[in-house]
Amino acid sequence: MKLKVIALALVVASGFASCSNDNDQPQMATKKAFISAVTGPTAGVVNQELALIVAYDVENKCGVFNKFSETTTENTKEIEVETNLEGTDCGTAPVTKTTTYKFKSSVAGTYIFKFKKSATEFITQTIVISSAT
Known part of the structure; x- marks a missing residue:
């Protein structure tokens, strides 16, 4: 009888351990995406916000924008797009x-x-x- 109680306690304990919340979070894969085109203004004035439209390629329709990664040297910036893969039924065609x-x-x-x-x-x-005039 004592052996059955110990065995039951071990089974219940291992069941609780396998149900941790760590596995409930969706897994996201972060990847770099290459940029295929950039359009926008080539001039502006001090303190004016300029917007450049950046087209980037992801491996399938589940690729979504995460952030820009930048490396700055004086007035030059090297910029990459970082993406996440989110969702299911992603397909295999690049987007x-x-x-x-x-x-x-x-x-x-x-x-x-x-x-x-x-x-x-x-x-x-x-x-x-x-300079603004």
């Missing part, structure tokens, strides 16, 4: 999606944006910011 990259500077100057097109190539967008 092009768009998002907006916003830029505003409080200092006049020439700014160079290098959007990552492939492992070694970039789409370069130059924006000249002038």
Whole structure:
């Protein structure tokens, strides 16, 4: 009888342990996506927000924008798109999606944006910011 009680306690305890909330969270895979096109203004004035439309390629329809990853050196930024894979029934066909990259500077100057097109190539967008008059 004592052995049956111990066995039952072990089974119940292992059942509770396998039902932890860690497994209830959906798993998301973060990936870098290459940028296929950038459109938008090439000039602006100090403290004016400019919007660039960025087209990026994801591996299937479950790829969604997460954030921009940036590396800045003086007035040059290298920019990548980071995506998450969310959902089910994603298909296998690549999809092009768009998002907006916003830029505003409080200092006049020439700014160079290098959007990552492939492992070694970039789409370069130059924006000249002038003083407000």
